[in-house]
Amino acid sequence: MGKKLDFITPELKEFIENQKLFFVGTAASDGRVNVSPKGTDSFRVIDKNKIVWLNLTGSGNETAAHLLKSSRMTIMFCAFEGKPMILRLYGNAKIYHKRDSGFEKYSNLFPENVGARQIIEMDVDLVQTSCGFAVPFMDFKEERTTLNAWAEKQGEDNIKAYWKEKNTLSIDGFETGIFEG
Incomplete structure (x- = not known):
């Protein structure tokens, strides 16, 4: 059954x-x-207490807005194949934009992507596993290429225009910090 680890x-x-x-x-x-x-290929374990993930352009930017208000974050994985398990990572996160040295530090860990919006770094302070006995089996067919194809077609300038239109405020009106102050 479930375990809690540091x-x-x-x-x-x-x-x-x-x-x-x-x-x-x-x-x-x-x-x-x-x-x-x-x-997509967007998550890396840096060490036993640090992860990073590449946040791609999307229709909202809630994670960024929330992290500016509170650094708390939870990440959850579910086993859809093989042995059942749910894995949660709890911790505090920082957000790095392309203008930040942290983005540059970690960007080489991921495939190049014109839609790359931020890199999130989380210091993990609790790892929890649980049974996952009710999580269904699902077969992985393939990655969706729609988002990456859309970003490639848009190009960097149109992506930035999209960010201005869709990614500067959360649904609750919180700033996302996508553009410098």
Whole structure:
């Protein structure tokens, strides 16, 4: 059954590396709680207490807005194949934009992507596993290429225009910090 750990074990790191999907949960002190599914080759375990993930352009930018209000973040993985398990990583996160040295520090860990919006770095202070006995089996077919193809077609200038239109404020009106002050 479930366990609580202070760090990501080598076995859990391997589990994470084999997952095709993860979920990110954030919230400010007020407003809506956000849970976002994330895919593609966008997650890295840096060490037993640090992860980073590449946040791609999307229709909203809730995670960024929430992290500016409160650094708390939860990441969840579910085993849809093989042995059942749910894995949650709890911690505090920082957000790096392309203008930040942290973005440059980690960007080489990911495939180049014109839609790359931010890199999120999280210091993990609690790792929790639970049974996952009710999580269904689902077969992975393939990655969706729609978002990356859209970003390529848009190009950098149109992506920035999209950010101005869709990614500067959260649904609760919080600033996302995507552009310098």
